[in-house]
Amino acid sequence: MAAIVWQTPANPPEPEDYIFFKGKRYVRPYYFEFISHVKNRWAGKTIVDLFTEEFRGRPYEYYESAVKSGRIQVDDKIVSVSYIVRSTQKISHFVHRHEPPVLAGNVSILHSEPDVITVCKPASIPVHPCGQYRKNTIVGILQAEHGVAPLFPIHRLDRLVSGLLIFARNAGKAEQFRQQVTRPYCYYKSDDVI
Structure with missing residues (x-):
């Protein structure tokens, strides 16, 4: 089995990323690492509370599961759901994207x-x-x-x-x-x- 290649905003789109079918342009699903750095207003919150409050597109349970499974990491390390974030730390959220x-x-x-x-x-x-x-x-x-x-x-x-x-x-x-x-x-x- 091939290793997962995580893309970031630094990876440019390539011609082979696109599929054309019945008049529509699709993007092949891909693995993506969303990267952000802890803002001052985020510092002192638990990692799960931060995501639940700031990124409201998913429920608390999703973020709790993502932290436990390592899909959300702090400074490239797996942390607990009660982890308190500090200013300027790097947070990664790994997702499988379907545009x-x-x-x-x-x-x-x-x-x-x-x-x-x-x-x-x-x-x-x-x-x-x-x-x-x-x-x-x-x-x-x-x-x-x-x-x-x-x-x-x-x-x-x-x-x-x-x-x-x-x-x-x-x-x-x-x-x-x-x-x-x-x-x-x-x-x-x-x-x-x-």
């Missing part, structure tokens, strides 16, 4: 420059990793299918919306665009500001 499918539309690159890329976003695909989506995102698909990374969204379109998306290819260009987008407009008539 929801999206429509199988192409993510077309319409224009590419050294600092900026414009794409046509199909409906049903989120822009960046969020919630249940990591690889079935515009950012993930562009990385897997076109080798384009890193990408910094200038704006967002909701998952169910299609349209044009502009990405910066570096953080400096993204900030420059954001400032231009949020800058108030002045309309001029002759020499007077209206």
Whole structure:
């Protein structure tokens, strides 16, 4: 039996991660290590209480079982359900992920420059990793299918919306665009500001 390979956000999506079936794009299930560091407001809580309060998507019993089985660890060690976390400790939550499918539309690159890329976003695909989506995102698909990374969204379109998306290819260009987008407009008539 092959050893389990745990992926983290550092593992980029690959073309072979995707399966196309009946007009939908699926992601092959994979093992994933969610990593977070204990925030000051989390310190002093038991590991199970922390997860139950902060990550409400699963019940107390799930987190209790995950800690007992070692699927939730602190500083790469198995701990008891009554373990009290301390600030800055590393917490790992190991899960087997099944991402929801999206429509199988192409993510077309319409224009590419050294600092900026414009794409046509199909409906049903989120822009960046969020919630249940990591690889079935515009950012993930562009990385897997076109080798384009890193990408910094200038704006967002909701998952169910299609349209044009502009990405910066570096953080400096993204900030420059954001400032231009949020800058108030002045309309001029002759020499007077209206």
